[in-house]
Amino acid sequence: MSQYPIELQAPDIRQWENGNTGVPYVWEFDSGQPGPTVMVQAVTHGNEICGAIAVDWFLSKKLLPEAGKLILSFGNVAAYARWNPGNPAANRYVDQDLNRVWGDDVLNSDEDSVELRRARELVRFVDQADYILDIHSMHEHCAPLMVCGTDGKGADKAVSISRRMGVPEYLMYDTGHPAGLRMIERGAFADPASPKTAILVECGQHWEKLAGDVAKDTLMRFLVQTGTLSLATAQPHFYPNLDYSGRQRVIAVTEAVVAESEKFSFVKPFTGLEVLAKKGEPIAINGDKTVTAPYDNTVLVMPSVAKQWRIGTTMVRLGRLIND
Structure with a gap:
């Protein structure tokens, strides 16, 4: 269920x-x-x-x-x-x-x-x-x-x-x-x-x-x-x-995290739009790599925990809020 x-x-x-x-x-x-x-x-x-x-x-x-x-x-x-x-x-x-x-x-x-x-x-x-x-x-x-x-x-x-x-x-x-x-x-x-x-x-x-x-x-x-x-x-x-x-607020995605291994998992149950305050904070384990926040105040966009995914699937996007 x-x-x-x-x-x-x-x-x-x-x-x-x-x-x-x-x-x-x-x-x-x-x-x-x-x-x-x-x-x-x-x-x-x-x-x-x-x-x-x-x-x-x-x-x-x-x-x-x-x-x-x-x-x-x-x-x-x-x-x-x-x-x-x-x-x-x-x-x-x-x-x-x-x-x-x-x-x-x-x-x-x-x-x-x-x-x-x-x-x-x-x-x-x-x-x-x-x-x-x-x-x-x-x-x-x-x-x-x-x-x-x-x-x-x-x-x-x-x-x-x-x-x-x-x-x-x-x-x-x-x-x-x-x-x-x-x-x-x-x-x-x-x-x-x-x-x-x-x-x-x-x-x-x-x-x-x-x-x-x-x-x-x-x-x-x-x-x-x-x-x-x-x-x-x-x-x-x-x-x-x-x-x-x-x-309305604009998020500029700077990179997409793609599954490089069948062993992909997030370090905690993210749901989306969480803001990681510090560069280097861990996000996920991607095979033998740890995915970390690339900059301060990294916004997590649409983390995927769907059952249907393959190597090459985008698992989460990382972005910044734009002040306009």
Whole structure:
């Protein structure tokens, strides 16, 4: 069983399987009015059910875009179908992490997996989008985070839209993943010269009620900021207690700690956003190495204790709070 109570019910999304695009579980709605193409993806990881809750809720409300086009996608549906409340951490993926396969070198390779086949179905929607929101959650209890891409590669665009949305409290400049390219880093989304913008929200602990609320709130605020929905339409669905307008904080990640051995363990049960006051404080044992804080006031971001990980998996990010 999970160390955390399961407060969310994973929705039955099979009613959305047929879609209307020729690709299972992908829906596209055209307002007929000028505007951007906006994509929202849920369950990039099969055990992160808050995104499924938000997109299922949106589709059930029969809300439609008021400008541009809206694409709604359930990502790793094969992994999601394996959801088991008795073992809720076991279905992150089937063969490999769907959020590490978005480089052309991987998508166009001869490699094969459940996740690669799904990414190859989804990539045409990703590439036509002007804005993307990818909805995720975290294994440990931690305040919601917005992952704003890699610093210097389009992340300023993501921070800007997140500030306009007013959610969540913490915005993160990331370093990417050595194990592979994420969807939000694909193509023009990582190009500072392009207006295309992609963000990834970590809504809180996977199965806490808050994560479902954050997912729905973030979805609606995102659709307002992209011009897809009017404020009048979306605002009744906001969660005012989640609004951090003017109070958001930015974390600049300086490095990612990657598992170099099957024997990786943290020195204590970190959950995320802990601040280690002194350079050199121990963080984890990575094979025969001790990982330590690289500088004073090191912030630990999203330490991973998930059951599904491999050598090469990012286990924790280390960063600094930016005073702005």
